Amino acid sequence: MLEPAYQADVVVVGAGVAGLSAAHRLISAGVTTAVLEAAPYAGGRMSTEKVDGFRLDRIGQLLSTAYPELELTPGLDALVLRSFAPGVLLHSDGRHHRAGTPAGGRSARGALHAVRALASAPRPPTAPRLRASGTLRPAVVRPRSGAPLGTAVDQARLGPALARIAGMPVQRLLARPEQPAAQALAARGLPARTVDGFLRPLLAALLCDPDLTTSSRCADLALRAFAAGRLCLPEGGAEALPELLARTLPPGTLHTGVRVTSVSTSAVTTAEHGRIRCRAVLLATDARAAAALLPGLRVPDFHPVTVVHHTMDEAPSTGGHLLLDADRGGPVAHTSVISRVDPSRAPAGRTLVSSTVLGTPPAEVDTAVRIHLSRLYGTSTSRWETLAVHHTAEAVPAMRPPHDLRRTVRLLAGLYVCGDHRDTSTVQGALHSAHRAASAVLTDLGATRPAPRTAPDPEAEAA
Incomplete structure (x- = not known):
């Protein structure tokens, strides 16, 4: 028998969320698709470790209910999102201050509002410091004066400024001059205390960029999503999203443990199964793996991320808020009692606190994080167990200016690439780049695109 001219219409290389969501769109249009993944499991960087009944994300990027692709992507109908309490908590001078949106999730497109301090967090008179020997000793905490949001007048100016971003059409927002985010914030007339005490720690958490070197356009998109929706996480851990996409693909579509060694417009070569012929190839790997297969593709800089997970007997009294340090008094960029947000991430009766360190972590990261957390939560952390x-x-591709938010996904007829490095460095960006790449493949193959799941929203499409 003659061998077939090709063994699949499209071969997708990489089974992260971009590759899996692109495969769903292609299959929905009647295009035979094979997804090849070198790792023994799907998901890429969206992975979750299981330890004694706890579900611990390795990176734990924050999602937003305002991400349109979470609703538009085929295969995610059953995705359950667990929302943080509205807004965020800011820790400053031993107190917790709340800044957030009115309740209502995605419909909350009105002004962000800053409210006065919720309560005085019980702060010990001293906080522990690491001795040279590695033991803890008390050290005096020097408070800083002023609220993280500035005066009442400053807060009154902040609300309308964020409201304008929340309601601004995306195309108009993207037409703004592009600068590093820190420089753009300083030039917009907001008080330095408001920028440093609220916007900087918030954007650092959203972009994984503590120095705010990110393009101001990407920062504005992040602020817009924050204002228009609620911060959230997938129920069961970050891996829930790729697992759901993989589970709802037709049987035989996903092949794990298959390492691709070369690609062309009509075939891929694998270490395990030789050459696989096709009509088109879609690279959906991370940026470095894509450049290894296609020399010449740009490899961006990356932001390193360290996540430290603890459990303890009694949960800190911060509810389901995301807690930020307005004073930047330690390595922790943001932390939360994650089991309050998503109870499925901890065994019944147990508490899970997950904390994120951005940039290069300190040498004794767990000790430094414990010291910082004792101040942020106002309680001793000496008996907390490190999981x-x-x-x-x-962890996250850098988006320094000038940053092309719509980097091309069609390299040649028959050769395409997608991932968060082609869009914004978020789950929304990864899914949207897959949407664009699948559309380009279908156009070139002359295939019929599936009908949209929801009525088209020009603003959401642009986002």
Whole structure:
């Protein structure tokens, strides 16, 4: 028998959320698709470790209910999102201050409002410091004066400024001059205390960029999503999203443990199964793996992320808020009692606190994080149990200006690429780049695109 001219219409290389969501769109249009993944499991960087009944994300990027692709992507109908309490908590001078949106999730497109301090957090008179020997000794905490949001007048100016971003059409927002985010914020007339005490820690958490070197356009998109929706996480851990996409693909579509060694417009070569012929190839790997297969593709810089997970007997009294340090008094960029947000991430009766360190972590990261957390939560952390410390050196692609928000996904007829490195460095960006790449493949193959799941929203499409 003659061998077939090709063994699949499209071969997708990489089974992260971009590759899996692109495969769903292609299959929905009647295009035979094979997804090849070198790892023994799907998901890429969206992975979750299981330890004694706890579900611990390795990176734990924050999602937003305002991400349109979470609703538009085929295969995610059953995705359950667990929302943080509205807004965020800011820790400053031993107190917790809340800044957030009115309740209502995605419909909350009105002004962000800053409210006065919720309560005085019980702060010990001293906080522990690491001795040279590695033991803890007390050290005096020097408070800083002023609220993280500035005066009442400053807060009154902040609300309308964020409201304008929340309601601004995306195309108009993207037409603004592009600068590093820190420089753009300083030039917009907001008080330095408001920028440093609220916007900087918030954007650092959303972009994984503590120095705010990110393009101001990407920062504005992040602020817009924050204002228009609620911060959230997938129920069961970050891996729930790729697992759901993989589980709802037709049987035989996904092949794990298959390492691709070369690609062309009509075939891929694998270490395990030789050459696989096709009509088109879609690279959906991370940026470095894509450049290894296609020399010449740009490899961006990356933001390293370290996530430290603890459990303790009694949960801190911060509810389901995301807690930020307005004073930047330690390595922790943001932390939360994650089991309050998503109870499925901890065994019944147990508490899970997950904390994120951005940039290069300190040498004794767990000790430094404990010291910082004792101030942020106003309680001793000496008896907290460390469950895991996950460091990812290339966690999030940097988006420094000039940043092309719509980097081309069609390299040649028959050769395409997608991922968060082609869009914004978020789950929304990864899914949207997959949407664009699948559309380009279908156009070139002359295939019929599936009908949209929801009525088209020009603003959401642009986002």
